[in-house]
């Protein structure tokens with residue numbers, strides 16, 4: 001349908017390909033703008049005509065082929081060609097398309113590999129809400145790309161190397177002991193780390209002790225490595241609880257420490273390419289030509305650093321996974337870091353530097369208050385998730401105490417609510433976390449979408465038989481609300497594509513809200529189970545499709561949908 005129309009338009013427009021027409025063809029946001037709309041602005045240059053004229057000409061010649069293309073009417077408005085389809089045809093076309101198992105999603109990623117670097121918390125520190133964001137965004141992008149056929153390698157680039165571990169070892173020896181660390185875990189490590197920083201302000205000698213311990217770590221000193229390994233184990237155990245709650249796994253946990261023995265080879269490579277410079281005892285790559293501060297490679301004591309470990313990491317990944325793209329999901333405060341790393345790869349002569357992509361996101365605050373480890377305003381991701389589950393459980397107790405499987409349902413709602421809230425706005429925007437906004441059952445929330453799904457499921461259960469896709473009375477779905485729902489569902493493929501192109505799960509979250517709103521209107525205005533038989537079965541088909549798409553799209557965000565709630 002859309003393809004046919006685009007093909008026809010491309011034939012009319014000399015020097016414009018069918019693909020170009022398909023790319024710009026839109027599904028308009030409002031019904032009065034038609035079912036499809038073609039903005040003619042991008043053709044103006046090649047055709048040497050103004051957009052309004054192009055739209056007008058297309059509109060006139062379209063009259064001859066309306067019938068053939070299933071078009072009811074068209075109009076030229078402000079440089080757009082708005083096309084209204086014959087509803088029967090439109091309904092039939094989309095129902096058939098949506099019902100196919102993968103919804104006609106083009107597998108644009110087949111044969112291609114993406115390395116997805118996300119979550120990556122810093123060992124011995126709490127898994128805070130900022131890391132929750134990279135985890136949730138990265139997981140969603142992983143699912144979106146997988147859906148498109150990409151092979152995605154999920155990498156948890158743990159922050160498990162660096163001077164801070166020297167500090168921790170000093171702090172541990174001075175102010176803690178095995179028993180307490182065993183008992184309290186990360187909380188204790190965090191306490192002594194904070195103490196180290198306050199004490200070091202008074203006594204800078206502590207800093208040089210910490211540096212020495214880190215140098216020992218880099219030299220594989222047995223005691224230093226032993227303590228570090230132990231801290232790492234403790235941390236991973238804590239993080240795995242968060243990952244379990246979110247249902248997230250990784251393909252690789254190769255963190256910063258994995259690359260420590262790969263930095264010397266990098267240093268050699270940089271030297272041989274004439275890119276290494278000495279600056280105050282340290283080794284750097286000068287990036288002043290590109291208006292960037294230098295990229296630090298090794299410190300004056302010879303130890304590696306975040307930057308050099310990242311460069312070594314991406315070289316290793318290229319060699320190991322042969323990726324077509326490597327994506328990094330971190331807070332936007334790391335933008336400069338990635339610019340430097342990517343530039344270093346470029347100046348080293350690797351022509352794939354432009355396949356490295358930083359996907360930044362905004363800050364999280366909690367009901368208006370800024371979160372920071374230093375000020376002690378620390379929020380553990382695990383606490384947020386557990387509290388959300390607890391609150392969801394309370395809501396079930398209040399509203400639907402007879403529900404079966406209350407605990408499992410509360411978990412799906414609580415976790416889903418946090419995920420959806422994180423993903424609903426463009427990732428670059430800051431997120432203010434408020435329980436009100438996270439767990440509300442109406443509005444743009446996870447529970448609202450999940451509730452819509454449960455409602456559709458309940459209708460399906462109440463219907464005596466499965467949806468019958470063989471004998472659909474398409475005409476029964478042409479009234480406004482059914483039609484609007486089909487239109488909403490038809491946007492799925494486009495939403496997935498856009499989300500992937502922009503690294504933006506919010507496109508999917510917004511699509512879900514549009515579908516949920518359309519479904520609920522349909523549900524309220526069109527009796528389903530009470531309708532006359534052929535209409536009833538057609539509406540059941542539509543209900544079935546709606547729940548399938550909602551479930552699938554929620555899956556792309558990484559959230560589950562309970563059958564009942």
Ligand code: ARG
Pocket residue numbers: 117119120121122157158159310328329330
């Ligand atoms: N550990 C870092 C942090 O918590 C994030 C690491 C991101 N990935 C990378 N390859 N640098 O800020």
